[in-house]
Amino acid sequence: MTELNFFEKVYEVVRLIPEGRVTTYGAIARFIGSPQSARMVGWALNSTKQLPEWIPAHRVVNRNGLLTGKLHFQNNNTMREMLESEGIDTLNDKILNFNNILWDPNQELNLD
DNA sequence: TTAGTGACTGTAG
DNA sequence: GCTACAGCCACTA
Numbered sequence: 463m464t465e466l467n468f469f470e471k472v473y474e475v476v477r478l479i480p481e482g483r484v485t486t487y488g489a490i491a492r493f494i495g496s497p498q499s500a501r502m503v504g505w506a507l508n509s510t511k512q513l514p515e516w517i518p519a520h521r522v523v524n525r526n527g528l529l530t531g532k533l534h535f536q537n538n539n540t541m542r543e544m545l546e547s548e549g550i551d552t553l554n555d556k557i558l559n560f561n562n563i564l565w566d567p568n569q570e571l572n573l574d
Numbered sequence: 575t576t577a578g579t580g581a582c583t584g585t586a587g
Numbered sequence: 588g589c590t591a592c593a594g595c596c597a598c599t600a
Binding site: 486487488491497498499500501502503504505506507508519522523524525529530531532533534 | 579580581582583584
């Protein structure tokens with residue numbers, strides 16, 4: 463896992479996100495080692511649409527818990543519906559109890 | 575090869 | 588509290 467690209471690392475982390483939990487672009491970027499490349503994380507997720515493998519991109523939101531990526535899904539409510547189907551409550555495209563269900567790879571996957 | 579762009583974030587005023 | 592700006596890396600034209 464040292465040969466992985468930035469994109470591939472993003473996919474690896476996103477795939478590890480447990481159901482009913484969410485994480486942020488910044489958390490993923492920080493976990494990879496480029497905290498200021500959070501934009502690339504989002505852009506990498508944009509490419510997941512053309513990947514053969516399923517990536518739970520809907521579990522990745524911005525640091526405010528806002529579903530900023532929903533516009534890139536099939537429908538504007540696809541992301542919200544998938545989150546709600548996993549037990550995640552949203553309001554106006556914003557995740558409720560965001561701090562409670564936040565899954566931070568830096569803590570959950572602490573690789574010392 | 576260069577320039578533009580993007581699902582973001584942190585800092586400063 | 589909100590707004591504005593810079594930084595970061597990979598891909599496309």
